[in-house]
Amino acid sequence: MPPRKAPTARQRRLGIELRKIREHTGLSLTAGAAMLGTDRTTISNIESGRFGVSPERVRSWAGHYECPDVAYIEALADMAAERINGWWEDYRGDLASDALDLAELEHHAAAIRSVQIMYMPGLLQTEDYARAVFSESVPPPSPARQRRQLSHRLKRRDVLDRANPPACTFLIHEAALRMTYGGSKIARGQLDYLLKQSDRDNVTVRAIPFAAGGFPYASSSAHYVCGTVPQLDTVQTDTATGSGFLVAETSLENWRVALNRTEERSLDPESSRDFIRKIAEQV
Numbered sequence: 434m435p436p437r438k439a440p441t442a443r444q445r446r447l448g449i450e451l452r453k454i455r456e457h458t459g460l461s462l463t464a465g466a467a468m469l470g471t472d473r474t475t476i477s478n479i480e481s482g483r484f485g486v487s488p489e490r491v492r493s494w495a496g497h498y499e500c501p502d503v504a505y506i507e508a509l510a511d512m513a514a515e516r517i518n519g520w521w522e523d524y525r526g527d528l529a530s531d532a533l534d535l536a537e538l539e540h541h542a543a544a545i546r547s548v549q550i551m552y553m554p555g556l557l558q559t560e561d562y563a564r565a566v567f568s569e570s571v572p573p574p575s576p577a578r579q580r581r582q583l584s585h586r587l588k589r590r591d592v593l594d595r596a597n598p599p600a601c602t603f604l605i606h607e608a609a610l611r612m613t614y615g616g617s618k619i620a621r622g623q624l625d626y627l628l629k630q631s632d633r634d635n636v637t638v639r640a641i642p643f644a645a646g647g648f649p650y651a652s653s654s655a656h657y658v659c660g661t662v663p664q665l666d667t668v669q670t671d672t673a674t675g676s677g678f679l680v681a682e683t684s685l686e687n688w689r690v691a692l693n694r695t696e697e698r699s700l701d702p703e704s705s706r707d708f709i710r711k712i713a714e715q716v
Contacts, residue, residue: 440482442534531676544659565615639699649691
């Protein structure tokens, strides 16, 4: 089997989890290879996501490593069994890999929690709003690249319409609600669309007013994507230069606490809708 040239975030994550299981037993690569009857290069390539691995081998390795968490192991086996090329692969080579990795994470999400400070959540953006946001990039994207960015952004929204959509909670700061990307007309259209989406059974929108004061990680927007088991959760953070993906147990727990505290300081869903309506009247 030839190595993968560019493993996706999900493929890398499977390898990371297999390495965690091995290291938890205190085994080195060499010792692990000896136990599993293979060589250290093979294990290294699988743990880096460069080589695939079968569900049967995942279960076998977990047995040798004496991992007792059946639900966790079955979730890893399911990851190993995946052989899909998702819609996001059509954008490979055109867009940054982190954009594709985020779409892949959302596709497999059991639930999503998002906190946004300066922008509307990507999954809830209108076409006009998204275009206005992309137009502010430095350097500005070419027309062809912007079309691809916009197409990808809008395609991500389909996850909300699938048969069993993830339960999504969006915490949106007042700063993001008041930013008029593209002008007042586009901003009002975006706020109206946000209100419409908040009526979905699987979508909860909660506003964080300036009056709420401070909250954890107040300078960071983040997307907390829940896996089928908590160990497979992922946090995607936004920066001016791209996205970062956090999978360490400490980082996940810190973000769970931060999101819980932020949600406690946000308005309830009905009060949030009233709050957004008032802002829409003012822009």
